[in-house]
Amino acid sequence: xxxxxxxxxxxxxxxxxxxxxxxxxxxxxxxxxxxxxxxxxxxxxxxxxxxxxxxxxxxxxxxxxxxxxxxxxxxxxxxxxxxxxxxxxxxxxxxxxxxxxxxxxxxxxxxxxxxxxxxxxxxxxxxxxxxxxxxxxxxxxxxxxxxxxxxxxxxxxxxxxxxxxxxxxxxxxxxxxxxxxxxxxxxxxxxxxx
Amino acid sequence: xxxxxxxxxxxxxxxxxxxxxxxxxxxxxxxxxxxxxxxxxxxxxxxxxxxxxxxxxxxxxxxxxxxxxxxxxxxxxxxxxxxxxxxxxxxxxxxxxxxxxxxxxxxxxxxxxxxxxxxxxxxxxxxxxxxxxxxxxxxxxxxxxxxxxxxxxxxxxxxxxxxxxxxxxxxxxxxxxxxxxxxxxxxxxxxxxxxxxxxxxxxxxxxxxxxxxxxxxxxxxxxxxxxxxxxxxxxxxxxxxxxxxxxxxxxxxxxxxxxxxxxxxxxxxxxx
Numbered sequence: 001x002x003x004x005x006x007x008x009x010x011x012x013x014x015x016x017x018x019x020x021x022x023x024x025x026x027x028x029x030x031x032x033x034x035x036x037x038x039x040x041x042x043x044x045x046x047x048x049x050x051x052x053x054x055x056x057x058x059x060x061x062x063x064x065x066x067x068x069x070x071x072x073x074x075x076x077x078x079x080x081x082x083x084x085x086x087x088x089x090x091x092x093x094x095x096x097x098x099x100x101x102x103x104x105x106x107x108x109x110x111x112x113x114x115x116x117x118x119x120x121x122x123x124x125x126x127x128x129x130x131x132x133x134x135x136x137x138x139x140x141x142x143x144x145x146x147x148x149x150x151x152x153x154x155x156x157x158x159x160x161x162x163x164x165x166x167x168x169x170x171x172x173x174x175x176x177x178x179x180x181x182x183x184x185x186x187x188x189x190x191x192x193x194x
Numbered sequence: 195x196x197x198x199x200x201x202x203x204x205x206x207x208x209x210x211x212x213x214x215x216x217x218x219x220x221x222x223x224x225x226x227x228x229x230x231x232x233x234x235x236x237x238x239x240x241x242x243x244x245x246x247x248x249x250x251x252x253x254x255x256x257x258x259x260x261x262x263x264x265x266x267x268x269x270x271x272x273x274x275x276x277x278x279x280x281x282x283x284x285x286x287x288x289x290x291x292x293x294x295x296x297x298x299x300x301x302x303x304x305x306x307x308x309x310x311x312x313x314x315x316x317x318x319x320x321x322x323x324x325x326x327x328x329x330x331x332x333x334x335x336x337x338x339x340x341x342x343x344x345x346x347x348x349x350x351x352x353x354x355x356x357x358x359x360x361x362x363x364x365x366x367x368x369x370x371x372x373x374x375x376x377x378x379x380x381x382x383x384x385x386x387x388x389x390x391x392x393x394x395x396x397x398x399x400x401x402x403x404x405x406x407x408x409x410x411x412x413x414x415x416x417x418x419x420x421x422x423x424x425x426x427x428x429x430x431x432x433x434x435x436x437x438x439x440x441x442x443x444x445x446x447x448x449x450x451x452x453x454x455x456x457x458x459x460x461x462x463x464x465x466x
Contacts, residue, residue, distance in 0.1 A: 041255030080243025153211035
């Protein structure tokens with residue numbers, strides 16, 4: 001399974017973020033701001049990828065950090081790192097909004113696009129860019145159908161069942177694709193770090 | 195749901211690919227036993243969550259609008275103590291501790307002579323002064339960072355404008371190997387910004403920017419940054435007006451109005 005890579009990254013992030021979340025839970029606004037400065041651009045990227053509209057994505061960023069403020073005490077490090085917790089919160093809110101828009105706005109083609117074809121920003125921190133490129137390189141090594149299933153789930157909020165219907169593939173096959181794809185992605189990330 | 199079944203679904207759980215019913219069953223499984231009674235369920239979920247987070251990290255970060263934080267701050271301030279404080283201990287259990295603490299304080303107080311107290315006070319005053327100095331330094335640093343962020347936002351906005359052009363400055367053979375600079379120039383407004391990295395220089399020198407038009411060489415400011423830091427600066431629009439070329443030279447410390455040192459970077463300003 002994923003283990004060392006994710007754990008290393010998780011430990012690194014948790015090492016910085018978990019104490020900040022603890023302070024947020026005690027009502028420390030400066031700690032929330034520190035988390036915002038660290039993660040807002042990433043949260044915005046996820047919301048924008050899901051919703052495709054900048055103004056809506058910014059609303060999600062706002063809602064997400066207000067939710068972090070309200071629910072910091074519920075953070076459970078056994079379930080993953082703080083960054084993953086915040087990302088999931090933003091992703092779930094964006095998916096909820098996408099669902100409210102109705103199915104017409106959700107197209108399978110949108111998720112089939114390249115996930116890593118975002119423009120480079122010269123101002124992006126070099127380390128973050130290298131990390132993004134490393135993950136992008138791992139993503140493109142996944143078998144196409146596994147990558148597509150994972151993206152349909154994460155960026156479009158599709159369930160196993162919905163992905164099976166959309167792609168005309170048996171449900172059991174989709175479940176296997178998602179599980180194997182995630183395991184392979186974890187292994188690729190682990191491999192690319194060494 | 196068994197632990198083995200949960201672990202089969204952990205990846206889908208982290209990706210949000212479960213139906214509400216499956217998710218409820220998974221949550222019930224996690225809540226249904228003590229963590230040490232699970233056969234690796236939390237570990238599998240933590241690992242899957244970090245992999246799902248990698249999907250987010252594969253996206254290029256996108257800065258939200260600059261004033262969004264203020265909106266969040268206002269909302270959280272209005273929510274007050276939404277992040278609930280830790281539950282208070284029952285008064286009955288804390289009172290004996292308070293009494294004990296008070297007794298200790300009285301004993302300590304009696305143990306101090308007046309001179310001890312005076313020296314303690316002097317130390318406390320000195321510490322307070324030191325803290326105030328550190329606070330002032332911190333405020334200065336934060337102000338500088340705020341200014342720098344404002345400049346970065348300006349640079350990004352200029353790059354994204356339809357008339358914004360981005361050009362890398364070309365190093366001359368005399369340039370230090372680490373020196374890199376990119377100019378952002380709005381061809382319509384004739385405004386420009388410069389991003390420079392690797393400003394390593396001898397102590398008795400300074401990098402200086404010039405806007406050149408024909409034989410006219412306009413001094414446009416010294417390029418200074420803390421060691422290892424990059425510099426983002428807005429170029430004076432008056433200096434830029436109708437300029438044809440940007441150049442950076444290495445000048446004696448403090449620079450001057452006429453270039454005397456060797457050029458290290460150059461780039462023509464785009465016209466269209």
